[in-house]
Amino acid sequence: MSDLTSAAISDYLLAHSSPADDLLHELAAETTRAFPSSAQMQISHDEGELLTMLVQLVGATRAVEVGVFTGYSSICIARGLAPGGSLLACDVSEEWTSIARRYWDRAGLADRIELRIAPALDTLRALPTEETVDFAFIDADKTGYPAYYAELVTRLRPGGLIVLDNVLRGGRVVDPSFDGEADVAIRELNDRVVADPRVSVVMLPVRDGVTLIRKR
Secondary structure, three states: OOOOOOHHHHHHHHHOOOOOOHHHHHHHHHHHHHOOOOHHHOOOHHHHHHHHHHHHHHOOOEEEEEOOOOOHHHHHHHHHOOOOOEEEEEEOOHHHHHHHHHHHHHOOOOOOEEEEEOOHHHHHHOOOOOOOEEEEEEOOOHHHHHHHHHHHHHHEEEEEEEEEEOOOHHHHHHOOOOOOHHHHHHHHHHHHHHOOOOEEEEEEOOOOOEEEEEEO
16 A cells, blocks of 8 residues: 655655654564565555654553554554553554564663553453543554444544544545455545534545544
């Protein structure tokens, strides 16, 4: 999955965002070495900086992440949490998250992050139904997005934020001839979210598309 940003613009964006520290550089490099065919699933650093800033702006203490991979986005989210905050990180892969655990520990964030290895939908449905979630980031299997959104938006507190990644699908969302299951799921969710009266929505052309969803 490639984003819609040219290489020159990508370099310029990264050069004009707060830089990644050595730990994040090491994590990105190890991810590429360990999983060369899957490394594109890792978010870019400018998107990571955006996540940290959004978490800070929301003043989040209770965050949820659906789709951990090797933990880059988890670090960015956890670093933005208010004192005493926690991140519930949902994934199904012990292999991917074994790298995440090591880097969370090195980052001094292991006590802020609770990893649940299980189908994310089961984890979300087991959460209390009260509106206690301040921030959520969804970056997992695209066909699961509608269900993840449905579970999280009901648990999001007023003023809280959900961030959806990969909402442009490399531009395929605007072309109905792309009718793969994942493309259809994201296209339909994009339409559903913008019509949801419970939230305010802005879709941004960040990398492969990011949607910010604020609970009214």
